[in-house]
Amino acid sequence: MGKLFDRFDARFHVRRPHKRFLQRRIPEGLNYTYCFGGLALTFFIVLAVTGxxxxxxxxxxxxxxxxxxxxxxxxxxxxxLVRSLHKWAASFFIVMIILHTIRVFVTRSxxxxxxxxxxxxxxxxxxxMASAFTGYLLTWDQRAYWATxxxxxxxxxxxxxxxxxxxAVRGSAEISGKTLIRFYSIHVLFLPLCMGFLMWMHFHMVKRQGIARRL
Ligand code: HEM
Structure with missing residues (x-):
């Protein structure tokens, strides 16, 4: 496998820049609470793939x-299984973001x-939050309808x-097929694109500024 990857890398040149990207100095004294951001990203990837x-x-x-x-x-x-993974990853994603925010707040980062x-x-x-709200309607059952x-x-x-x-949000006076298409498009196109862009900014700044020293 290693040899096969070497041959691939000889043409594609991915190993060096990624090594540089992944191997960075981190301040001393970090603990497991610093993993919440990475876990949020992991759940986001699961959401994207299953979605x-x-x-x-x-x-x-x-x-x-x-x-x-x-x-x-x-x-x-x-x-x-794919549907359950999507549902559970969505819940864990939100939980991880909340824990990550608490960690950043407590460490005053x-x-x-x-x-x-x-x-x-x-x-x-x-x-x-908007992704969770728009996704909720897509099952198009009574619970989804009335929640929306x-x-x-x-x-x-x-x-x-x-x-x-x-x-404007509903696309009509009542919740209707127009609302469903609107929410679907926002859920699968607009919000993931926004999220991708925001995450890029987020990680770019983490990369440039490094992780804050512990108090
Ligand atoms: C999609 C959701 C998010 C993902 C995937 C994410 C991911 C990450 C990762 C991987 C890091 C670097 C490691 C770490 O410090 O945990 C980080 C750092 C940071 N995040 Fe997030 N994050 C998200 C949402 C948020 C939110 C909601 C806030 C605050 C309102 C926030 C504020 C910060 C700050 C200020 C840092 C720098 C922390 C430091 O230097 O110690 N992030 N994020």
């Missing part, structure tokens, strides 16, 4: 969505020069623009 797999069989239409979920669960080979990374982190948090009904109705309480904003 891609689910998108092959999921049908984002008013008539077909619920049935396609049943097909994934009961008829597609290991479909239930948000202070300059890392204040911008804290803000970028807050944006990833919002995008993660309540969630989107809250937008209406915003003064002046509330009604318009709620209509």
């Amino acid at each position: 891609l797999m689910l998108s092959v069989y999921y049908i984002p239409s008013e008539k077909e969505a619920y049935r396609s979920i049943l097909v994934i669960n009961d008829e597609i080979f290991l479909g239930w 948000y202070r300059p020069p890392r204040e911008l990374n804290w803000i970028v982190g807050c944006c990833t948090f919002l995008v993660a 009904e309540v969630g989107t109705a809250m937008i209406q309480t915003i003064p002046l623009i509330g009604d318009h904003l709620m209509y």
Whole structure:
């Protein structure tokens, strides 16, 4: 395997830059709480891979969505496993982000020069929440429908623009097939692209600034 990789690397040249990227100095005295960020990334990768797999069989239409979920669960080979992995990875992703944020807060790593990374982190948090909310509707069952009904109705309480904003989010006055397609597109395209960009900024800053020294 090593020899095979050497031959591949002789043409592709991936080993040197990646070694440089992966082998970095870290301050003394770090503990396991510093793993939460990396774990969040791991769960994000699981989400992306299983999400891609689910998108092959999921049908984002008013008539077909619920049935396609049943097909994934009961008829597609290991479909239930991929769906469960997606669901559990989503929960653990959110838990890891929360733990990571607590760690950064407690160690006061948000202070300059890392204040911008804290803000970028807050944006990833919002995008993660929006992903969870839009993904919830996709099962297109009673629970999903009414949760989205309540969630989107809250937008209406915003003064002046509330009604318009709620209509924009739903795509119609009530939750409908238009809402489903809108949420699907936001869930699988807009938010993952935003998240990718934010993570790139986040890691770029971690790489450039290094991990903060422990207090
Ligand atoms: C998608 C979610 C996130 C991922 C995958 C992620 C990942 C990481 C990783 C791998 C590190 C370097 C190792 C570590 O210190 O744990 C890091 C550092 C950092 N993260 Fe996050 N993070 C996320 C969300 C957040 C959030 C929500 C915040 C705060 C609101 C945040 C603020 C920071 C800061 C300030 C650092 C630098 C910490 C230091 O130097 O000690 N991150 N992040």
